[in-house]
Amino acid sequence: MAHVTALHLKYKYPGSDTLALHDISFSVERGECIGIIGENGSGKSSLCQALAGLIPGFYKGAYGGKVLLDGQEAAHMDADTLCRKVGLVFQNPFNQVTGAKLTAYEEVAFGLENIGVPREEMHARVREAMELLHIYEYREHYPFDLSGGQMQRMAIAGVFAMRPEIIVLDEPVSQLDPQGRKEVFEAIRTLSGHGITIFLAEHNMEQIAAFCDRVALLHEGRLICMDTPARLFSRDDLETYGVEAPVFTKLARVLQVRGQDGLFPVTLEETKRLFMEKRQTGAGVLEWLE
């Protein structure tokens, strides 16, 4: 059985006359890492919130279709079950600090207190989450004093400690500097390595290509396609949906450097490999750079 399934998901925010999500269906296996791309206003955040069960619960509004988590309908789960099943990380790390705690350690424990995890286990889980995300050394710091990258990893640790099977990240690095981005992406890779199903909304296509097993392209609330990065980014019509391919893919397209499957490379490593191969076979076009 698929781990996460969306079936004819439709949603309209209260007071709006356009659908934020328009008949979206897909299914995702356990442990997959799914990228969500599309221009601003295409429905990325709405989809993230629907997957985390905040739509329709938190927002109200018109809702149709369903999201199934492990075969159970998200909209019918109580708050308690839902937050053990799926975690959500937002764009702005600052708004995820509860403000009720004076240290990063207590901050990470916040969710565990709410769902009544026994004290011994709570300490074990908080420590594990903070060590995994390399923020254990900041455990005594005042949460608001952390850097953006540290704060965002603290937010992820707080979600991870709840032991969800699914973590949805809505543009988690867009407010961070290069170092912070790197830290958070490493953290996401770690989560993925723990068998957690990941949804990642992001504008940086190079990162999406490097991280995701499959990518969902949204446009005006519709799911245009959901495919592997290579297949998706090899499409000719990306610009019409307001997104662009990774620079590597753009370069390979102009030079018509394709892999054996006929698709363009999407990551640095792959592009390098294909370019090197082409050079060895003396394919001509790349020799100018020697």
Added chain:
Amino acid sequence: MARIEIEDLYFSYRPEEEILKGVRLTLDQRPTAIIGQNGAGKTTFVKLLKGLLRPTGGRILLDGQDIAGLSAAKLASRIGMVFQNPNDQIFKNTVMAEVSFGPRQIGMPEDKMRICCQKALEAARLTGLEEKNPYDMGLSARKMVAIASILAMDTDTVIFDEPTIAQDHVGKERIRQIIRGLAGEGKSVIAILHDMDFVADVFERVIVFMEGRILMDGSVREVFADRDMLERAYLEQPNVTRLCHELGYRGVYLKVEELLHET
């Protein structure tokens, strides 16, 4: 065109914690990107340029005149600054009212104001949306309103604080065109950025800040050629530059077009 000279600039909120530790440079007409870690002093630096903070040491000369002696309105007519988050800036009920607020504040004559607003709205592709309420617009469009309201002030220097943050492909494309347009008119553009591909594409000069000091200052090619120095500042080369390095090419290529041009 404005000439901004920065002489031994120091700044700290508390004496034991210096944020800027002696910055010395001259800003010229080249579009200039300021890059570096958060906390390196980039935002503090542009706030000092804009007179929002007072230096604890050194001074800033705008065409030879110390900006410490200028009033907020006076300085605003010379240097404009687009803040990171448009929500921090927008407060009027229509796009037009928002865009004309700045020109009014600096006492721009009515007829010039009309022309400048029109031009700014055009550059930001907001023509026809003058009577819309900015709060009903999406984030990308609101960013454009915030940018237009600074462009309308027709300052000869424009500062952008992380303009590409949370912008999609289309939004970035527009900002790219706006910055190029400004440079084309002979205005100085200074921008704080985290997106190296964007810097490589749009800017000519790059200044790297690290721990309150200038680590590197040079043409975009010089700066991005130096992998080791960039690494010291926790920065990476643009993607195309990285690829070319990986492939062992000798030259420093900054963007796809540049590589293709060679063929």
Added chain:
Amino acid sequence: MKSISLYEDKGTFLNRTAPESKLLYILTAVSVPALTGIEWAGIAFIALSALLLLTGRVLKKTLPVLGVSGFIMLTVVVIQGMFRRENMTPVFSLGPCVFYREGLYFAFQIILHILNILLSFCVLMLTTKPSDLIESLVRRGFSPRFGYVFVSVFQIIPQMTETMGIIMDAQRSRGMETEGNLLTRAKAFLPLISPVVMSSLVNTRERAMALEVRGFNSRCKKSFLNPRVKTAADRYIQAMELALIASALGWRILLWLM
């Protein structure tokens, strides 16, 4: 650390004392003089609170608190001293103003009450982490939501002030004068309102969602990361406080029966 809380951990005996003991102390300090009606009891508690604050090394911090309320106390002295209905015996006069013994005595009593309440509250507030205080109340069945609002206000207001600073800068850089006389500043304040409201609405909604996904609305029984702070000393202190209140109550009933 940016927090508007007056609390600071100085590692003193009072910092280690359980919030409940200090809450109970306020109750004792207020109820004993009120029940017994003995003036000296009030004075004794004021002295005790001052002593506690001294050992807690926070006596200095009470000065601003006293300064603010000092003005109110002064008004009480002036109004009651001059105009109280029962005023009969003049004590002294300042120019045309005559102060009477009855009014001054009444003002003195009020001031005793105010000081007593203020200082005993200071014993609690200046030496207790707000989150510990709320946690101890939540453990006793106090609403976690209300508790959250109370505690987070201390942390989030300073953050909002920061946002306010950025918004102010954004308008200043468009040529608005934000410094100068009252009128200039009042005019400068208006454009700040809608961005401030807007950004705090957005932030609040996001924070509410972040709380939701971390089980804030879970109906489970909450657990607590930190064990309850209760030392052996707390047991004695609380027993003593309860005994004092009980005996004051006994005294009152006795008086009433006789």
